[in-house]
Amino acid sequence: MRLPSLTSSISRYSRSFATAANGPKSPTAVVMLNMGGPSTVEETHDFLLNLFSDGDLIPLPFQKWAAPIIAKRRTPKIEKQYADIGGGSPILKYTQIQGEAMAKLLDELHPETAPHKSYVAFRYARPLTEETARQLKADGVKRAIAFTQYPQYSCSTTGSSLNELYRKGKAGELGDIEWSVIDRWGTHPGFIEAVAQNIEASLAKFPASERSEVVLLFSAHSLPMSVVNRGDPYVLEVSASVSAVMDRLGHSNPYRLVWQSQVGPSAWMGMQTGDALKGLARLGQKKVVLVPIAFTSDHIETLYELDLEYAEEARELGIQIERSESLNDSPVFIRALADITAEHLRSCKKLGPTSVQLGLRCPGCTNATCGAQKAWFAAGGRA
Numbered sequence: 155m156r157l158p159s160l161t162s163s164i165s166r167y168s169r170s171f172a173t174a175a176n177g178p179k180s181p182t183a184v185v186m187l188n189m190g191g192p193s194t195v196e197e198t199h200d201f202l203l204n205l206f207s208d209g210d211l212i213p214l215p216f217q218k219w220a221a222p223i224i225a226k227r228r229t230p231k232i233e234k235q236y237a238d239i240g241g242g243s244p245i246l247k248y249t250q251i252q253g254e255a256m257a258k259l260l261d262e263l264h265p266e267t268a269p270h271k272s273y274v275a276f277r278y279a280r281p282l283t284e285e286t287a288r289q290l291k292a293d294g295v296k297r298a299i300a301f302t303q304y305p306q307y308s309c310s311t312t313g314s315s316l317n318e319l320y321r322k323g324k325a326g327e328l329g330d331i332e333w334s335v336i337d338r339w340g341t342h343p344g345f346i347e348a349v350a351q352n353i354e355a356s357l358a359k360f361p362a363s364e365r366s367e368v369v370l371l372f373s374a375h376s377l378p379m380s381v382v383n384r385g386d387p388y389v390l391e392v393s394a395s396v397s398a399v400m401d402r403l404g405h406s407n408p409y410r411l412v413w414q415s416q417v418g419p420s421a422w423m424g425m426q427t428g429d430a431l432k433g434l435a436r437l438g439q440k441k442v443v444l445v446p447i448a449f450t451s452d453h454i455e456t457l458y459e460l461d462l463e464y465a466e467e468a469r470e471l472g473i474q475i476e477r478s479e480s481l482n483d484s485p486v487f488i489r490a491l492a493d494i495t496a497e498h499l500r501s502c503k504k505l506g507p508t509s510v511q512l513g514l515r516c517p518g519c520t521n522a523t524c525g526a527q528k529a530w531f532a533a534g535g536r537a
């Protein structure tokens with residue numbers, strides 16, 4: 155019997171994925187995508203130069219010339235922040251711990267595609283995508299999953315990493331690999347459970363009689379309004395994460411979602427975290443747990459901005475404040491990463507390499523790379 159065309163294209167996907175996955179010895183690669191951070195203070199300048207050179211994150215007029223000037227000007231301030239949090243960003247250390255533990259669990263959860271091996275591809279710090287690409291080639295990888303480590307999707311974060319991977323793929327730097335993508339997972343029950351457990355640990359530091367009065371202040375990296383207004387899904391997806399965490403906590407406490415880390419003079423999504431703390435103090439709300447909801451490990455935004463700047467400011471305002479721990483090496487979170495990947499490996503056989511949502515460009519998008527990238531991944535990275 156002849157299959158209808160949709161079914162036959164689905165079965166073509168499943169055949170090609172099964173073949174690549176069962177190839178002899180070459181590992182199934184799980185490529186952990188994130189922005190990265192300078193591991194030492196000395197790497198700060200190069201990190202900022204890469205960041206300001208990224209037109210998918212910050213489109214600047216005359217970017218090639220403007221980026222070095224801005225990066226150089228900003229370096230001393232940001233170097234001091236990394237020095238104050240212990241001499242660098244811990245993001246590489248935690249991403250490696252998470253990835254290696256996840257790959258071990260995956261071998262048990264999804265033996266059909268074992269062995270699994272995790273790789274790190276950072277957008278602005280080492281290991282950059284080109285370095286990881288060389289490693290994938292050297293290991294003879296035939297099947298890889300691009301796994302964003304941003305739980306919620308934004309074109310300025312996950313979108314930028316996927317665009318970079320697409321450019322390397324088109325340039326032939328990745329070798330002959332069948333790709334699929336995990337592009338967002340901000341409401342996955344394992345992620346929500348890990349965040350909720352860390353909030354409960356912070357709430358437990360307050361006397362039981364006062365606990366229900368504590369305000370949960372969820373804080374996420376802000377976005378320029380120009381990005382929000384072109385239809386970027388990040389604000390919606392961060393809100394969905396907060397809502398799922400509150401459901402899991404049985405709405406035990408009052409809460410708000412606020413936004414941090416604005417850069418430059420343009421309009422950004424608000425209310426700003428610092429202003430929210432001042433406002434709560436003014437209104438007599440003097441017990442707060444700050445919850446980072448859009449990063450999975452510590453970085454300057456948690457260790458410097460939340461712990462050193464905001465928490466100290468809050469204490470001066472008479473607020474009793476705790477910061478919910480970042481997920482870092484939480485075993486509950488690592489298990490969630492493995493579950494997300496195993497579920498993806500099972501479902502992409504039927505549904506294809508990308509989510510339905512990844513296929514839709516922001517209604518206001520004018521970046522042609524976004525369209526080409528989506529088409530390339532939808533074809534398993536082989537178009």
Ligand SMILES: C=CC1=C(C)c2cc3[nH]c(cc4nc(cc5[nH]c(cc1n2)c(C)c5CCC(=O)O)C(CCC(=O)O)=C4C)c(C)c3C=C
Binds near residue numbers: 375388
């Ligand atoms: C979900 C996370 C993030 C979003 C969304 C995001 C958007 C975004 N960021 C900038 C500009 C800068 N971000 C900087 C640092 C930085 N940003 C994030 C995460 C998100 N950014 C992190 C985790 C970090 C810190 C890295 C670390 O410490 O490990 C910086 C550099 C620091 C500084 O100069 O202040 C800039 C600049 C824009 C413009 C943007 C959205 C378009």
Ligand code: FES
Binds near residue numbers: 384514515516521
């Ligand atoms: S900016 Fe969102 S798809 Fe291009």
Ligand SMILES: [Fe+2]
Binds near residue numbers: 375
């Ligand atoms: Fe940022």
